[in-house]
Amino acid sequence: MDRLASEPTFETSGMQTSQEMETDKRRCLNCETALVGRFCHACGQDHRRGRLVTADSSSKVMSDERRGCSCSGVGCGCLLGFIFGALVVAGGAWGWWSFYKQAIRDPLMHLEVPEGPLTKEQTKDQIDQLGKVFLASSGNVGLVIGILKDGEQHVFGYGSTSRDRQQVPDGETVFELASCGKTFTATALADMHLKGELNWDDPLFEFLPAEVDVPTYENRQITLMDLATHTSSLPTLTRTIEENIVAGMEDPWRANSFEKLYRDLSEIELTRPIAKEYDYSNLGMGLLGHALERRAKVSYEELVIGRICEPLVMTSTKMTLDDSMKDRLATPHARGEPTIVWEDRTLAGAGSFLSTANDMLKYVGAQFDEDNELYNTLQATRQKRRVAGSPWESIGLAWHITSENAVDIVWHTGGSGGSSSYVGFIEQSQVGVVVLANSSSSLMNIGSDVSSIGDTILYLLHLH
Numbered sequence: 001m002d003r004l005a006s007e008p009t010f011e012t013s014g015m016q017t018s019q020e021m022e023t024d025k026r027r028c029l030n031c032e033t034a035l036v037g038r039f040c041h042a043c044g045q046d047h048r049r050g051r052l053v054t055a056d057s058s059s060k061v062m063s064d065e066r067r068g069c070s071c072s073g074v075g076c077g078c079l080l081g082f083i084f085g086a087l088v089v090a091g092g093a094w095g096w097w098s099f100y101k102q103a104i105r106d107p108l109m110h111l112e113v114p115e116g117p118l119t120k121e122q123t124k125d126q127i128d129q130l131g132k133v134f135l136a137s138s139g140n141v142g143l144v145i146g147i148l149k150d151g152e153q154h155v156f157g158y159g160s161t162s163r164d165r166q167q168v169p170d171g172e173t174v175f176e177l178a179s180c181g182k183t184f185t186a187t188a189l190a191d192m193h194l195k196g197e198l199n200w201d202d203p204l205f206e207f208l209p210a211e212v213d214v215p216t217y218e219n220r221q222i223t224l225m226d227l228a229t230h231t232s233s234l235p236t237l238t239r240t241i242e243e244n245i246v247a248g249m250e251d252p253w254r255a256n257s258f259e260k261l262y263r264d265l266s267e268i269e270l271t272r273p274i275a276k277e278y279d280y281s282n283l284g285m286g287l288l289g290h291a292l293e294r295r296a297k298v299s300y301e302e303l304v305i306g307r308i309c310e311p312l313v314m315t316s317t318k319m320t321l322d323d324s325m326k327d328r329l330a331t332p333h334a335r336g337e338p339t340i341v342w343e344d345r346t347l348a349g350a351g352s353f354l355s356t357a358n359d360m361l362k363y364v365g366a367q368f369d370e371d372n373e374l375y376n377t378l379q380a381t382r383q384k385r386r387v388a389g390s391p392w393e394s395i396g397l398a399w400h401i402t403s404e405n406a407v408d409i410v411w412h413t414g415g416s417g418g419s420s421s422y423v424g425f426i427e428q429s430q431v432g433v434v435v436l437a438n439s440s441s442s443l444m445n446i447g448s449d450v451s452s453i454g455d456t457i458l459y460l461l462h463l464h
Helices: 018-024 077-105 120-136 178-194 224-228 239-246 258-267 282-296 300-309 323-327 357-366 375-381 450-463
Strands: 142-149 152-159 393-395 400-404 407-415 420-426 431-437
Touching: 120 142, 120 152, 120 450, 142 357, 142 450, 152 357, 178 224, 178 282, 178 300, 178 375, 178 407, 178 420, 224 282, 239 258, 258 282, 282 300, 357 420, 357 431, 407 450, 420 450, 431 450
Parallel strands: none
Antiparallel strands: 142 152, 142 431, 393 400, 400 407, 407 420, 420 431
């Protein structure tokens, strides 16, 4: 997940060409977004080790026989065809990557931004442009954009809370946070560490039942810090969740259980050193949340609400929706059709909370407020802990940190079966952005997904 202007996501919807249908056979193991290549740009799932969900519910690389080739690729036309196809794909990828790098150098390239400081009206005009681009993309339904600048919060709504209900979302509309909730898990870890309730260098096995076998690598134990920084070498999903996805479950997480989790964890064999390489893991962050709830002797939801939501007065941030939140819920949509909220009480630390733009702006604002009781805890989460894929990308406790020109952009994204989210801020200029959408679909178009929108607005606020 290395990017400055966020990587766009890819998905097919509506009428499909034969080429799109072929692409649609390969879907992300985590969020089921159609894959282009082997890295899911919607949620960060890495499929580069050859495990792809295919239309025939298998998870294997296509064989020569399935391609219609009866030979080994030598002495027939298939080898030349493969080479030619590879060159065409490489050329197209190079052209797209050149455009993408330009977007990284100038994330405001697709906006007509006036010179000098922007007025509030001009800022809103720029944000409105991005909202219109988002809604123009097939499958997108509703969007809220929250900004924090000069100590003031503003929320802008676009589209609708549901295809069936033409109500524009606002700052009190409830959305799935998905993986943005991982930062809550990290904050709870930092809070418990600073209060002496645990040490973030403690090994994971100390927090789980004695009968659970936690994998090791050359006698090196996985620690809580390894989990919080995505350097545990654990895979991103358990066998159970992968099987649920292959089975076509609308919510592959809901049928999970601690019994299945412990069984799956005991079966894992690590193939590379711990704490040496960043590799995004939903399983790792989910295990961290479970370890914390066992130490605190409360549920993960109670842990987060008590240590984060109540101190920051985030009253609409929960896993269990009350009647008021149910009434304000933005219906998730997958490929333009209504779907369900993903729910997982087992690996909840990977991202099971829902919230509003108003609450998440409080969370962002607390990052800058030195008088806030959680300030030291929040500051500990965004310290650079380990390298995350490139010299300018670091990982804190869950937070990703992109550094350029002495500026640190702290961010996280999220995606479920029918929702997407972005939270980002720059401490130096004390600006922040929250983007929440009730759809998971997006197109290969810089500016049409929540991550690109969030990055663009964050730069806009910082530079103007």
